Amino acid sequence: MHPFSYTRVSNVREALDAGSRGGRYIAGGTTLVDLMRETVETPETIVDISALPLGDITATAGGGIRIGALVPMAVATADPKLNSLFPVAAQALRGASAQLRNMATIGGNIMQRTRCTYFRDVTADCNKREPGSGCAALGGYNRGHAILGGSDQCVAVHASDFAVALSALEASVHLQAPDGRNRRLPFADFLLRPGSTPHREQAIRQGELITSVEIPAYPRPLKSAYLKLRDRQSYSFGLASAAVALHVRGGVIREAKVAAGGVATVPWKLSAVERALVGERPSDRLWAEAARHAADGARPLQHNRFKVELLKRTVERQLRTVGEME
């Protein structure tokens, strides 16, 4: 680990000042400390923001919810409001171990970096870690990598489950800049596809602080749930996952919100699947037909061809599960 200086801040103003001077925010630290130890991350200053008052979960008008950036994952996933309004989001926070969930925060969760082994290995070529060095995954062992949203520079999968739920539910991220200005970014614009700049992962500016994420209100009842498939039963990164939310009224699907994880460089919004569902009546045939679009545009690599079929089946199964919920 490279040496770094450490600052603890007690309010947002102090944090933004330290952030604008190049300090790196640390909350739970579960990703940052790990990557610092691997020397993938080498911040000169870390700014401990854990004392900031960003730990509230509040219901918003009309049935949305706003989750403070410093809410621990363990608290958010157990929150009665979140479980009642958006089970899919609460469930997507249960991927990590209990220890990590006690430490890691909501803001840090959406800032977490890829688990690509080549990214984590400083002796390997990686455009995300070292722009221009190449991508060892393209010609290497790429079973876990992306079949969607990749480029000839990077095919690393985004690791967050929670981000998949946020993507499905078209959430937004509240940010505060060092000049004090607040802005709200649609979640779809927050995480960046690699393209030719894989080292840029979030549309966040130097010193900007995530203050909360907000899931908007939906017509009720909204049925939702998250399904994650992985190599072992628990505590593992996903091979394919699906976040599904459906609003059915009068026997017809009026709203369908679907995204996939574990398969793409960013949480993958399945707009074609959503379009195939809206206006239709739930049926096994419909779930299968809609899910057929889940891997549209997929470009599998040498070792992850199985993800194409896995993704379709994951989405179909979860559409049926949510569709059949009372």
Next chain:
Amino acid sequence: MSADLSESVVPPSTESGGPSSGPSRRTVIATGVVVGGAVVAGGTFLAGSEEAAAAGASPSSRVSLTVNGTRRTVTVDNRTSLLDLLREHLDLTGSKKGCNAGACGACTVLVDGQRVNSCLTLAVRLEGAEVVTIEGLAEGDRLHPLQQAFIDEDAFQCGYCTPGQIMSGVGCIQEGHTDSPEEIREYMSGNVCRCGCYVKIVRAVEQTAARK
């Protein structure tokens, strides 16, 4: 200065591997502390000259925390993890270093009552924190019920993961995630046991929770 207040300097741990003919790392560090508390940055236990040079200029901070009921004030290299602080400096070697990356759970301790991975916890961040390790679980000669249950159920073989399993189990029981063996398995999944004692570990947690 009260009797239980110790102040000393803690060097960062390094990942240097390989056999060494010299004194063990722990001996060197302990000696360094005894002889006056300078930041030990000699090449004996640092990986390479570059890192050693960097360590010489490495920022450190003073932090006061409570470990198993004893107040400790230490000056730590900012890079020091809670796990290294416990093992290498406070001589509390019950918490184990498995993966050192938050994946195995062998380092699990309680911080302010919550189970966490001490390997991913920077000691410098723990000002005012209450830490409980496996060494702080028993009350005198009386084992914590979960420690006793691990013995009764024979819930370990090599024992390396056991302190982490027990600390995690204490957290799991406190959190109330013990309604079924399936729930215990899920909420204990951050603790890996290479000997495969899971069935008995789950039983030990289940029985201890039931007795509460």
